[in-house]
Amino acid sequence: MKKASILMIIGPLFLLGLYFFPLWNIMLGAPQYPEPLGMDIYIDGIKGTNEFDIQNIDGLNHYIGMRKLPKPEEMWEFSTFPIVIGVMVALGVLIGVFGFFNILTHKWFIGWFLFMSILGVLGMYDFNAWMIDYGTNLDPNAIMKLANPDGTPMSYKPPLFGHAKMLNFDVTSLPATGAWMMFIGMTLTLVAFYLGWKKEPKNKESEIKNYATT
Amino acid sequence: MKKYNFILTILAATALISSCGNQGNNNSTGALASSAAEKAYVAPGEHDEFYAFMSGGYSGNITVYGLPSGRLFKEIPVFSQFPTSGYGYSEETKPMLNTSFGFVPWDDAHHPDISQTNGELDGRWIFINGNNTPRIARVSLSTFETEEIIELPNSAGNHSSSFITENTEYVVAGTRFSVPIPQRDMPINEYKGNFKGSLSFISIAPETGRLNLDFQMIMPGFNYDLSHPGRGKSHGWFFFTTYNTEEANTLQEVNASQNDKDFIAAVNWKMVADYVKNGGGTKMATEYAHNVYDEHTHTATSTMKKEVITVDPTEVPGAVFFLPTPKSPHGCDVDPSGQYIIGNGKLSADLTIHSFDKMIAAIEGEKFDGEAYGIPILRFEDVLAGTVKSGGLGPLHTEFDDKGNAYTTFFISSEVVKWKLGTWEVLDRQPTFYSVGHLMIPGGNSRKPFGKYVVAMNKITKDRYLPTGPEMEHSAQIYDISGDKMELIYDFPTHGEPHYAAGCPADLLAPKSKKIYRLDDNKHPYAVTSPDQAKVVREGNEVHVYMSTIRSHFTPDNIEGIKVGDKVYFHITNHEQDFDVPHGFAMIGQNTSELLIMPGQTKTSVWEPKKVGVWPFYCTDFCSALHQEMQGYVRVSPADSNVPLTYSLGE
Numbered sequence: 001m002k003k004a005s006i007l008m009i010i011g012p013l014f015l016l017g018l019y020f021f022p023l024w025n026i027m028l029g030a031p032q033y034p035e036p037l038g039m040d041i042y043i044d045g046i047k048g049t050n051e052f053d054i055q056n057i058d059g060l061n062h063y064i065g066m067r068k069l070p071k072p073e074e075m076w077e078f079s080t081f082p083i084v085i086g087v088m089v090a091l092g093v094l095i096g097v098f099g100f101f102n103i104l105t106h107k108w109f110i111g112w113f114l115f116m117s118i119l120g121v122l123g124m125y126d127f128n129a130w131m132i133d134y135g136t137n138l139d140p141n142a143i144m145k146l147a148n149p150d151g152t153p154m155s156y157k158p159p160l161f162g163h164a165k166m167l168n169f170d171v172t173s174l175p176a177t178g179a180w181m182m183f184i185g186m187t188l189t190l191v192a193f194y195l196g197w198k199k200e201p202k203n204k205e206s207e208i209k210n211y212a213t214t
Numbered sequence: 215m216k217k218y219n220f221i222l223t224i225l226a227a228t229a230l231i232s233s234c235g236n237q238g239n240n241n242s243t244g245a246l247a248s249s250a251a252e253k254a255y256v257a258p259g260e261h262d263e264f265y266a267f268m269s270g271g272y273s274g275n276i277t278v279y280g281l282p283s284g285r286l287f288k289e290i291p292v293f294s295q296f297p298t299s300g301y302g303y304s305e306e307t308k309p310m311l312n313t314s315f316g317f318v319p320w321d322d323a324h325h326p327d328i329s330q331t332n333g334e335l336d337g338r339w340i341f342i343n344g345n346n347t348p349r350i351a352r353v354s355l356s357t358f359e360t361e362e363i364i365e366l367p368n369s370a371g372n373h374s375s376s377f378i379t380e381n382t383e384y385v386v387a388g389t390r391f392s393v394p395i396p397q398r399d400m401p402i403n404e405y406k407g408n409f410k411g412s413l414s415f416i417s418i419a420p421e422t423g424r425l426n427l428d429f430q431m432i433m434p435g436f437n438y439d440l441s442h443p444g445r446g447k448s449h450g451w452f453f454f455t456t457y458n459t460e461e462a463n464t465l466q467e468v469n470a471s472q473n474d475k476d477f478i479a480a481v482n483w484k485m486v487a488d489y490v491k492n493g494g495g496t497k498m499a500t501e502y503a504h505n506v507y508d509e510h511t512h513t514a515t516s517t518m519k520k521e522v523i524t525v526d527p528t529e530v531p532g533a534v535f536f537l538p539t540p541k542s543p544h545g546c547d548v549d550p551s552g553q554y555i556i557g558n559g560k561l562s563a564d565l566t567i568h569s570f571d572k573m574i575a576a577i578e579g580e581k582f583d584g585e586a587y588g589i590p591i592l593r594f595e596d597v598l599a600g601t602v603k604s605g606g607l608g609p610l611h612t613e614f615d616d617k618g619n620a621y622t623t624f625f626i627s628s629e630v631v632k633w634k635l636g637t638w639e640v641l642d643r644q645p646t647f648y649s650v651g652h653l654m655i656p657g658g659n660s661r662k663p664f665g666k667y668v669v670a671m672n673k674i675t676k677d678r679y680l681p682t683g684p685e686m687e688h689s690a691q692i693y694d695i696s697g698d699k700m701e702l703i704y705d706f707p708t709h710g711e712p713h714y715a716a717g718c719p720a721d722l723l724a725p726k727s728k729k730i731y732r733l734d735d736n737k738h739p740y741a742v743t744s745p746d747q748a749k750v751v752r753e754g755n756e757v758h759v760y761m762s763t764i765r766s767h768f769t770p771d772n773i774e775g776i777k778v779g780d781k782v783y784f785h786i787t788n789h790e791q792d793f794d795v796p797h798g799f800a801m802i803g804q805n806t807s808e809l810l811i812m813p814g815q816t817k818t819s820v821w822e823p824k825k826v827g828v829w830p831f832y833c834t835d836f837c838s839a840l841h842q843e844m845q846g847y848v849r850v851s852p853a854d855s856n857v858p859l860t861y862s863l864g865e
Contacts, residue, residue: 035793052730052791059765059792063839143840 001106004195005099007188008109012092014185018043018085021177024127025049026158028057030168040176041127043081045072064167065142066134066156077126088116092189099196106196113189120182124160131157253694254704256283261724264656264717266669267326267340268690270294271711274321276342276353281656281667281717282692284706292351292360293321293344297807301360304809305783305818306738307507309516313347313365314501322346325376325440325714328355329418333380333445333550333661337722339423341376341385348372350387350416352423356728357509364425365502367522368395368412368432374441374546378418380449380661384483385425387414388438388454392461395432395524396500405463409435412524413454415483427502429490429523431481431534434587435461437470438479440545440611445661446552448570450484453555455539455546459586470542471561475594477536477586478546478557480573485533486525494530495523510737512816528588535577536586538594539566545611545652549620549635550661554599558609558622565609565622567638569599600638604631610651611714613658615665615695621658623650623670630670630693632700644700646691648674655695656717664719668693668700671712679707688712729793731814738816740785745769750861757782757859763797763811764789765838767863768831771846775859778823778852784809784831787816797844798834808834823850 022040027049029036037057038049046069048054058068072078092112098104135157146154146167156166159173175183256262262280270277274294278287295302295311302311302319311317321344329338339361340353348369352362366372366387374388392409394400400408413431418424436456444451459476462469489495500522507514527534541559543566548555555568576596583593608626615621619641622631628649632642650672656664675689687707693700733743742748742760748769751758757780762769768786776782788797790813800808801821809817823829833844851857 056792059790 001102001196001199002100004106004109004192004199005096007192007195008096008099008112009093010096011185011188011192012089012096012112014181014188015085015089015092017181017185018178019082021181022047023176023178023182024173025176026171026173028169028171030170032168036170039069042178043085044078046070061156063143064146064154064156065139065144067137067139075130077130081123084119088112088119092116096192099192106193106200109189109193109196113186113193116186116189128160131160250694250701250703253701254282254284254692256280256285261720263720264664264667265720265723266654266656266715266717267328268671268708268710268712268715269323269326269342270709271324271713272322273710274323274344275710276323276326276340277709277712278358279708280720281669282694282704284690284692284704286709288358289709290353290358290360292342292353293323293349293363295319295807298810300807300809300817300819303807303819305820306513306816309514310360310363310505310507312505312516313349313503314367314518315347318347320346321349323351323710323713324373326716327376327378327385327659328716328718329382329423330378330380330660331382333449335657335660335662335718335722336382337718337726338382340716341378343372343375343387345372345375345390348375348387348389350376350385350414350425352385352418352425354423354509355723356726358727359507359509361423361507361509362425363503363505364416364427365504366412366414366416366427366430367500367502368393368410368430368498368524369414371437374413374438374454377441377443377452377659379443379452379483380445382418382420384415384417384428384487386441386443386452386483387416388441389413390437390439392435392437396498402463405435406461407435409461409463411436411438413438413452413479413481415487424506425504427519427522429486429495429525431486431525431527433479433527433534434589436477439543442546442548442555442659444548444552444570445550448548448552448555450482451570452481452483453546453548454479454481455543455557457542457544475538475540476542477591478539478543478555478568479589480535480537480555481527482533486527486530489530489533490523490525495525497521498524508737509731510735512731512736512738512741532577534589535573536589536591537568537573537597538583538591539568540564545609547612547614547620547659550614550616550663552661554635556612556620556622558611560608560610560625562609563604563607565602565604565612565633567599567601568597572599573597600636602631602633602638602640604633604640604643606631606643611653613653613655613668614663615655615658616663617665619665619695621653621655621668621695621700623653625649625651625673628672630668630700632695642699644693644702646670646672647678647689647705648672648676652712652714654715654717656719659716664717666694666696667703668695669715669717671708671715673711675707678705730791731812733787733789733791733814736787736814736816738785738787740783740818741787741816742785743787745789745863748861748863750775750859752859755780759784759861761786762789763787763799763833763844765795766833766840766844768833768844768846770861770863772849772863772865773846773861774849774851775857776823776848776850777855777857778826778850780823782821782823782848783818784821785816785818786811788813790814795837796835797837799831800834801831801848802829810835823848826850826852 024041027038264281266279276290291301348366369389371390373390392411395410417428437458441454458470539557541562543557544560545558582590606624606627692704788811
């Protein structure tokens with residue numbers, strides 16, 4: 001249980017990477033953009049992969065009537081997410097410490113993991129909803145009004161995950177360093193739970209099974 | 215004379231035989247020809263290995279090519295007005311072409327040289343001389359724009375220029391035409407003994423590159439033709455070829471070709487610089503322009519300087535010596551080790567190579583062969599290292615590779631000859647098409663040449679390309695010199711008349727080449743950094759339009775209240791911060807060129823409307839899918855009208 005608790009303390013700390021590294025990255029490449037434009041989505045705002053990428057993406061988007069990319073103060077998520085992550089890190093570390101001193105059991109570990117997973121899914125849902133709004137809610141006076149073959153207005157929602165072709169652009173959307181650190185951290189808490197579960201005093205039936213397999 | 219003719223015939227025959235042999239080789243093996251094509255081929259989307267900066271000669275500019283493809287990347291305006299970008303037409307750049315003679319919109323640009331550190335190319339700046347109205351320019355190699363031009367007083371035909379010392383301490387400029395110093399009204403035929411030649415030493419500030427005419431040496435009235443710095447062991451010296459030591463003032467073609475030997479002037483510039491630093495030299499009243507372009511204000515200023523320090527070489531004993539060199543030497547080249555000084559006697563078949571060590575020994579031994587105007591002449595035999603008996607005619611210029619070989623152009627026999635330093639043995643020769651002047655090996659004028667290609671720049675084109683009437687571009691050839699024998703791999707036309715060129719590895723410059731100017735760094739007094747600052751301001755009959763551009767509109771694009779007789783300044787700031795998105799500006803009937811404004815930059819164009827009406831302006835650079843919509847109107851009312859000054863966008 002000591003080893004498991006140490007992992008449970010370390011795991012949530014990986015989430016601190018979200019304060020320094022982007023959670024998600026969307027790259028836009030096109031023939032005339034051999035160096036693709038990119039946006040790095042942090043928990044507290046959106047930054048260009050290169051310094052002027054946001055300005056240049058906005059410049060391109062104005063042709064098709066998309067709004068400008070939001071500044072941190074324009075979306076509640078960018079002020080809320082850092083607090084949520086902070087609370088979750090503190091909570092996770094606390095659970096680990098309590099586990100270390102046998103105040104809490106490993107079940108709390110999986111509890112934290114599940115709670116974090118639910119928050120993650122909600123976050124993704126919110127992110128996707130924003131992208132749908134951003135990519136479909138267009139200026140009626142847009143310079144270029146393009147339609148799908150079936151006559152419906154073309155949408156410019158970037159993919160949540162993976163690649164999509166949008167007009168002349170190849171758009172690739174993937175988790176970035178912050179997200180990978182979060183995944184590693186969350187996996188560590190899962191391992192912590194597993195170790196804690198294995199160290200638990202076993203009943204006879206499972207012991208017999210163990211003999212049978214060895 | 216008969217004997218000489220006989221030798222020439224033999225040599226010509228040898229040359230014929232050897233060139234026939236080469237042709238035979240080329241014809242019999244098609245594989246060779248295809249490998250030449252591969253060597254010069256840079257596939258679409260791939261980059262060249264070297265930059266080549268060619269002087270434009272009478273175009274007054276520098277052209278930037280890639281090697282080995284011979285593709286033209288850019289023309290950098292230096293001494294000539296350039297309507298493409300508005301250089302020399304915009305209010306910001308007009309001061310760049312100011313001189314003590316007023317605005318001079320053109321020059322004859324000859325010898326580019328890239329800045330060096332410890333004798334190796336460092337890629338900070340490239341320098342070039344204006345030959346006609348003597349000037350030296352400094353061009354930034356991060357923006358590829360001319361940043362500074364300094365005029366040289368007391369000079370005429372600024373030809374033995376602009377060569378830099380091995381730590382970019384000085385850019386050096388010598389006069390080809392000696393003149394009265396100071397200028398005065400006197401009979402031309404009293405040239406001899408009265409005219410003087412100046413050698414200018416312009417210091418370079420290490421951080422900013424800022425030029426300062428430190429001192430001028432006032433030399434005897436010869437023609438100072440070309441020069442190169444000492445390097446390595448000879449660092450601290452500078453060498454100048456001379457001709458017309460006869461001091462003829464007319465029909466120089468004949469009269470300046472009488473002496474069997476002219477001189478290479480060896481100048482210990484470190485000694486002279488110290489002399490000047492310690493208060494030596496004479497302050498002389500004169501007038502010359504110093505023009506500086508600031509990358510942050512995007513604006514040039516011109517200052518008229520009133521004084522120069524002149525140095526009489528006889529006042530600094532031990533600083534200047536003459537090395538006798540046969541047959542009106544033209545090129546003056548120093549090998550990478552700094553040991554050999556090559557004088558290319560242009561009326562000769564041979565090359566004369568002087569030894570720096572021998573020169574120092576002769577100076578220390580005070581073995582002089584008389585003097586000229588108080589300057590000691592060393593004995594030819596005492597300084598001679600060797601002679602290259604090449605069999606060519608009319609040697610002009612020599613460059614070096616990194617394997618101890620030298621390559622010399624022969625104008626009359628139209629060829630490049632490869633020979634070995636130290637043994638003076640001829641290793642190879644290849645024809646050029648036709649009558650080659652300079653040649654260039656990247657880094658070939660430094661301690662560290664990159665001996666992969668040599669480019670021969672020819673003076674005569676004739677039948678090399680499809681004819682284009684009597685006037686044609688000049689031709690250049692690229693040879694692969696990585697093997698024992700030179701191999702012609704490509705032939706391409708060059709813009710203007712490239713005299714010399716300077717080349718460097720692409721990776722020295724490409725990574726630091728600027729992509730945009732930062733808008734938040736724009737210090738132009740008339741810049742608008744956001745569109746809501748755009749405005750139109752009247753000051754008497756001057757109207758200042760503070761305008762911004764972004765794809766795909768001008769802010770403002772409707773202006774009313776302009777009157778006939780106004781002087782309208784369009785100050786246009788390009789708000790793009792994306793690589794390669796310039797916007798242009800042109801106004802109907804404007805008596806000047808367009809502007810091409812780079813991202814983050816501000817440029818100003820003046821328009822003096824002469825006719826009542828509504829006049830359009832537009833973006834001249836196809837900037838975007840809506841480029842054709844990037845336009846605006848100015849309403850011009852009669853001089854006495856009361857139409858109020860208004861401006862708008864999207865109303």
